[in-house]
Amino acid sequence: MKKMxxxxxxxxxxxxxxxxxMSARSILEVIDRKKYEVVMxxxxxxxxxICGDDSMIVLETDHAxxxxxxxxxxxxxxxxxxxxxxxxxxxxxEFALSRVVDLDVIFPVLHGTYGEDGAMxxxxxxxxxxxxxxxxxxxxxxxxxGIFKSVMRAAGxxxxxxxxxxxxxYQMDPGAVINKVLQELTFPLFVKPVNLGSxxxxxxxxxxxALRSGLDEAARWDRRLLxxxxxxxxxxxxxxxxxxxxxxxxxxxxxxxxxxxxxEAKYLTDESEFLxxxxxxxxxxxxxxxxxxxxxxxxxxxxxxxxDFLLEKSSNELFLNELNTIPGFTNVSMYPxxxxxxxxEYTEIIDRLIELALERKEQRDCVEHSFEVMx
Numbered sequence: 001m002k003k004m005x006x007x008x009x010x011x012x013x014x015x016x017x018x019x020x021x022m023s024a025r026s027i028l029e030v031i032d033r034k035k036y037e038v039v040m041x042x043x044x045x046x047x048x049x050i051c052g053d054d055s056m057i058v059l060e061t062d063h064a065x066x067x068x069x070x071x072x073x074x075x076x077x078x079x080x081x082x083x084x085x086x087x088x089x090x091x092x093x094e095f096a097l098s099r100v101v102d103l104d105v106i107f108p109v110l111h112g113t114y115g116e117d118g119a120m121x122x123x124x125x126x127x128x129x130x131x132x133x134x135x136x137x138x139x140x141x142x143x144x145x146g147i148f149k150s151v152m153r154a155a156g157x158x159x160x161x162x163x164x165x166x167x168x169x170y171q172m173d174p175g176a177v178i179n180k181v182l183q184e185l186t187f188p189l190f191v192k193p194v195n196l197g198s199x200x201x202x203x204x205x206x207x208x209x210a211l212r213s214g215l216d217e218a219a220r221w222d223r224r225l226l227x228x229x230x231x232x233x234x235x236x237x238x239x240x241x242x243x244x245x246x247x248x249x250x251x252x253x254x255x256x257x258x259x260x261x262x263x264e265a266k267y268l269t270d271e272s273e274f275l276x277x278x279x280x281x282x283x284x285x286x287x288x289x290x291x292x293x294x295x296x297x298x299x300x301x302x303x304x305x306x307x308d309f310l311l312e313k314s315s316n317e318l319f320l321n322e323l324n325t326i327p328g329f330t331n332v333s334m335y336p337x338x339x340x341x342x343x344x345e346y347t348e349i350i351d352r353l354i355e356l357a358l359e360r361k362e363q364r365d366c367v368e369h370s371f372e373v374m375x
Contacts, residue, residue, distance in 0.1 A: 014112030
């Protein structure tokens, strides 16, 4: 039987570039090579596409290696689901495309901007190629922390209060923005770029000076900034898998040594403790799972998502924190850990995600695109 060709797309123009490489490596280690022919497609921090078995090594090395690597391209042409090699002088006007391989499914492992925010998904839609994960809408809603809160509130789901504003507004009058925040919220506060993940650019502020420095940090990463009410909470996570009828894994709890589950705790150290299942009452566990599926549906997600909650210690109230449509797939990531505890192995998750990508493509193919007016 002919193997299905899976293009693993990783790297990207995001602050989560390195995390993406780690996730891609983990997938590469466990994907069933008897079923799939794997094609590695790397994207540099500057946005250049490269292909080849060594593309992962190239992205981790110096600029000279990237400059000499084989440039690659996909075309937004529904008739051509192929990966092309780009030949020609860098920066020159003349170049040539040569077909490398036809792809059946794209597996984007692009965390953050230009990968998880709907931009790449829009390109896949134009190219009419099957791809793993949520579509344009679900990706964009989940990625934008402000819009996410609005959609969750509209669906009757609990979220923490926050103040959202543009970077330009803050830069024009920092004092006015800080005063507005302090009129609506109380310390402690969490300051975040609206569009980013993996806790990149996220800080905790317990006083006005820390709030200002946190806003300066968040402004490095996005044009929209969010300040969220902080609470004393436990961090609960659930993995969701499916399309129109999604399923939720068991819930897990992350116990961190720091003030919150930041980038270093997620990817660089092993000091955080994962409690699976989360040590909370059974009724609360079931409510977390129901809310996770409800959030997944409200945002029109597909394929996969990790849904993060905050469980307030004083009141035992649950709040939706984030929904990650391309969650971390490293060997320490919660998404595969939670499914393993639910009886689904890493390799089976990948198989299921590819099946869901093809199912979603079939759904798109059933939609009419031409309307004829009868005279």
